[in-house]
Amino acid sequence: MRFAIVVNEGPYTHQASDTAYQFARAVLAKGHEIFRVFFYHDGVNNGTRYTVPPQDDRNLQKLWSELAESHKLDLVVCIAAAQRRGILDANEAKRQGKDGDNIAPGFRISGLGQLIEAGIEADRLVVFGD
Amino acid sequence: MSTLHTVNKSPFERSSLKSCLDHVSAGDAVLLIEDGVVGARKGSQFAGALAAKNGACAIYALGPDLAARGMKASDLVDGVKVVDYAGFVDLAAEKSRVCAWL
Amino acid sequence: MSETKKKFLYVNRKAPYGTIYALESLEVVLIGAAFEQHVSLAFIDDGVYQLMDGQDTAAAGMKNFSKTYKALGDYEVRKLYVERESLDERGLKVENLMPVTYEDEDDDYAEKPSLIVVDRAEMSKIIAAQDVVLSF
Numbered sequence: 577m578r579f580a581i582v583v584n585e586g587p588y589t590h591q592a593s594d595t596a597y598q599f600a601r602a603v604l605a606k607g608h609e610i611f612r613v614f615f616y617h618d619g620v621n622n623g624t625r626y627t628v629p630p631q632d633d634r635n636l637q638k639l640w641s642e643l644a645e646s647h648k649l650d651l652v653v654c655i656a657a658a659q660r661r662g663i664l665d666a667n668e669a670k671r672q673g674k675d676g677d678n679i680a681p682g683f684r685i686s687g688l689g690q691l692i693e694a695g696i697e698a699d700r701l702v703v704f705g706d
Numbered sequence: 707m708s709t710l711h712t713v714n715k716s717p718f719e720r721s722s723l724k725s726c727l728d729h730v731s732a733g734d735a736v737l738l739i740e741d742g743v744v745g746a747r748k749g750s751q752f753a754g755a756l757a758a759k760n761g762a763c764a765i766y767a768l769g770p771d772l773a774a775r776g777m778k779a780s781d782l783v784d785g786v787k788v789v790d791y792a793g794f795v796d797l798a799a800e801k802s803r804v805c806a807w808l
Numbered sequence: 809m810s811e812t813k814k815k816f817l818y819v820n821r822k823a824p825y826g827t828i829y830a831l832e833s834l835e836v837v838l839i840g841a842a843f844e845q846h847v848s849l850a851f852i853d854d855g856v857y858q859l860m861d862g863q864d865t866a867a868a869g870m871k872n873f874s875k876t877y878k879a880l881g882d883y884e885v886r887k888l889y890v891e892r893e894s895l896d897e898r899g900l901k902v903e904n905l906m907p908v909t910y911e912d913e914d915d916d917y918a919e920k921p922s923l924i925v926v927d928r929a930e931m932s933k934i935i936a937a938q939d940v941v942l943s944f
Contacts, residue, residue, distance in 0.1 A: 577799050579795075579798070582942070584808070584829075584944070591714070591740045591741075592714070592740075595714070595739060595740060595771075598770070598791045599791055599794060599795065601791070602790075602791035602792045602794065602795045603795050605792065606792060606795050606796075608795065608799070616832065616836075617828060617829065617832055617944075656832075656835060657832060687839065688835060688836050688839040688840070689839055689842070689843070691836060691839075691840075691942075692816075692836070692839065692840040692843045692845070693843070695814065695816060695845075695939075695940040695942070696812050696814055696843065696845065696940075697812075699799075700798050700799065700803070700804055701804065701940050701941075701942070702712075702798055702804045702806070703804070703806040703808065703941075703942060703943050704714075704806070705714075705806065705808040705943065705944070706715075706808055706827075707936065708936070709935065709936055709941075721853060722821075725821065725852065725853055728893075728928055728932075729852075729928065729931060729932045729935060730932065731932050731933070731935075731936045734936075802939075803938055803939065803940065803941055804941065805819070805935055805941040805943065806941070806943040807821075807943065808821070808829075808943045808944065
């Protein structure tokens with residue numbers, strides 16, 4: 577079965593990203609497919625590589641990046657939500673005249689259409705939020 | 707054609723558990739996750755509301771979230787079943803849609 | 809674009825302005841309209857406040873996006889389900905909500921209401937009839 581996952585909150589303040597991550601791992605362990613993970617609202621903050629959590633804590637950005645790498649996951653950060661919150665890839669940084677980008681490996685910035693497409697293409701869409 | 711409903715907040719903080727229970731259809735499943743698990747504790751203010759729905763619907767609590775909050779299956783309202791993340795995935799797959807009460 | 813046509817329900821349970829969810833939910837609805845799916849919006853609990861008439865955010869210094877609900881008809885979004893019990897619990901009446909209409913091309917472009925007041929039991933059935941439920 578094909579799943580789509582939506583993450584509406586950033587890391588650490590809310591458990592949403594942790595739960596979504598554990599759910600994603602369980603989906604894959606069961607042999608299901610993940611069509612896309614879509615990061616919306618403050619969820620876009622999962623996609624910055626500039627977070628430096630304490631060493632004895634989990635690094636959610638890294639966990640997502642590694643899961644994306646090992647399972648060829650499509651991690652999409654909503655562009656409109658990202659722009660509000662300062663999450664940029666190299667293209668966007670250049671386009672907006674900003675001095676650097678911060679997008680983490682395995683994440684890409686794209687439009688809200690990617691969320692609707694995920695709803696259409698996946699058999700189940702599961703939302704994690706506040 | 708039934709639905710899996712998820713509730714992730716404590717009923718002592720938010721109205722999402724009440725709202726969810728008010729909108730479930732017979733045959734649906736309700737899964738309490740994150741702080742939502744505190745609503746399933748035996749003897750709590752919400753035990754009656756959960757017990758009343760348990761039957762027409764199946765009520766579940768996410769084990770890892772119970773454990774993280776110092777709770778275990780025997781602390782829960784009778785009939786509430788404990789699942790892990792794999793069980794969460796199974797419930798999502800078995801039901802026709804997932805509705806999150808955020 | 810995919811041939812599949814699914815039933816999408818956007819569930820709104822939060823008042824506007826206190827959090828960004830109402831505004832960003834609306835942004836999804838607008839983009840989603842281009843995908844020609846079956847779209848409905850549900851306003852439950854404090855979500856009914858999103859449709860309040862006469863919203864004025866000037867003194868609060870925030871962007872007023874309430875006019876966007878009135879434009880939804882132009883995006884073929886014509887089903888805005890409002891829960892009666894949620895209104896009652898909050899001391900609200902339908903008359904307190906903004907008029908939202910669409911032009912029915914099958915009826916000489918007559919203006920028809922998009923707000924549909926339903927009771928809780930009907931709302932449960934609406935949820936149970938969806939393919940995709942997006943909660944904000």
